[in-house]
Amino acid sequence: MSRKEVHSLNKFNYRSIYALYFKQFIAMKKAFGYISLRTEWVFLEFDNFFAENNTTTLGVTRQQVERWRATRVNDAPTTIYTKYSILSQFCKYMCQVGYDCYIPRMPVNPPRNSFTPHIFSGREIADIFRVCDNMRLYDKHMSTILFIVPSIMRLLYATGLRISEALALKNIDVDFDKRCLYIRNSKNREERIAPLSDTLEEVLKQYLHYRNRMPISGINDAKGYFFVSPNGTNCCQGTVYTWFRKALTISGIPHIGDHQGPRVHDLRHTFAVHALVQMARSGLDIYYSLPLLSAFLGHKSLNANEQYVRLTVEMYPDLLKDEKGICAYVFPKTNILNKDESN
Numbered sequence: 464m465s466r467k468e469v470h471s472l473n474k475f476n477y478r479s480i481y482a483l484y485f486k487q488f489i490a491m492k493k494a495f496g497y498i499s500l501r502t503e504w505v506f507l508e509f510d511n512f513f514a515e516n517n518t519t520t521l522g523v524t525r526q527q528v529e530r531w532r533a534t535r536v537n538d539a540p541t542t543i544y545t546k547y548s549i550l551s552q553f554c555k556y557m558c559q560v561g562y563d564c565y566i567p568r569m570p571v572n573p574p575r576n577s578f579t580p581h582i583f584s585g586r587e588i589a590d591i592f593r594v595c596d597n598m599r600l601y602d603k604h605m606s607t608i609l610f611i612v613p614s615i616m617r618l619l620y621a622t623g624l625r626i627s628e629a630l631a632l633k634n635i636d637v638d639f640d641k642r643c644l645y646i647r648n649s650k651n652r653e654e655r656i657a658p659l660s661d662t663l664e665e666v667l668k669q670y671l672h673y674r675n676r677m678p679i680s681g682i683n684d685a686k687g688y689f690f691v692s693p694n695g696t697n698c699c700q701g702t703v704y705t706w707f708r709k710a711l712t713i714s715g716i717p718h719i720g721d722h723q724g725p726r727v728h729d730l731r732h733t734f735a736v737h738a739l740v741q742m743a744r745s746g747l748d749i750y751y752s753l754p755l756l757s758a759f760l761g762h763k764s765l766n767a768n769e770q771y772v773r774l775t776v777e778m779y780p781d782l783l784k785d786e787k788g789i790c791a792y793v794f795p796k797t798n799i800l801n802k803d804e805s806n
Contacts, residue, residue: 607692
């Protein structure tokens with residue numbers, strides 16, 4: 464068995480009551496010649512959901528599907544459609560092997576390139592940070608993650624990390640000596656490194672100072688999560704999004720809703736656009752800088768960064784006047800601007 468196959472087996476170590484059936488379904492797809500990597504990742508999400516909800520009876524119900532859907536507040540419409548497709552196939556398979564399951568209705572397949580992320584202005588970012596610093600609890604909740612909100616919002620904007628990557632950081636992944644973060648649980652299964660700026664390092668050290676004062680067993684363990692709630696549990700994406708929504712409201716930033724944003728993930732998009740602006744204004748040629756941005760964000764191809772060039776030009780048209788800015792062969796003149804969605 465190759466090292467890659469061993470890594471795959473260790474990575475997809477399902478633990479819920481559906482573990483055996485996930486593996487059987489994947490084996491069936493592979494036998495028919497299908498590439499199953501995306502299905503394996505989606506099954507890992509479903510597996511965690513069923514395990515965390517202590518599911519002990521086989522047979523997916525409508526209520527379970529609805530509860531799972533409520534946790535996916537940051538998923539794009541295209542991502543939701545893909546997950547529903549995989550879940551529907553799995554439920555049909557479970558019916559075939561003798562277990563009654565609810566077959567979820569597929570959502571409307573969103574048109575490709577139909578979503579435009581919200582790019583926060585510098586003023587909006589400053590307002591969000593200020594609001595996060597001043598939000599308070601008026602009663603005791605030992606499971607609240609408000610404690611981490613000011614630092615994690617700055618981390619997402621300053622590094623462009625996905626929220627899943629940020630919450631997956633372990634203590635050992637935050638290296639203040641080398642002034643970098645090690646992103647090991649990335650979407651594309653490729654490790655990368657993100658540098659720490661002076662201000663972000665200060666913010667994270669301040670968070671760590673107060674976090675370590677909490678009486679939590681093993682809080683400094685190398686394999687322990689960097690971001691935790693006061694009761695020592697890991698933080699979930701949905702709760703971060705809830706506090707983010709509150710920060711938007713207090714900041715006076717309109718929230719469209721219905722998965723149209725602004726989303727927590729838009730902090731990643733904002734980082735990318737602001738990085739391009741900074742590179743252009745420092746005299747760097749964006750055409751040659753895109754591969755650097757792509758590697759920094761953990762994208763597999765440059766195509767995922769195309770929309771950032773368009774968004775940058777839309778928001779900062781003055782950059783076109785600079786010959787050293789965004790080149791014409793990167794952003795050709797056209798009467799139609801496509802609106803791509805990136806990861």
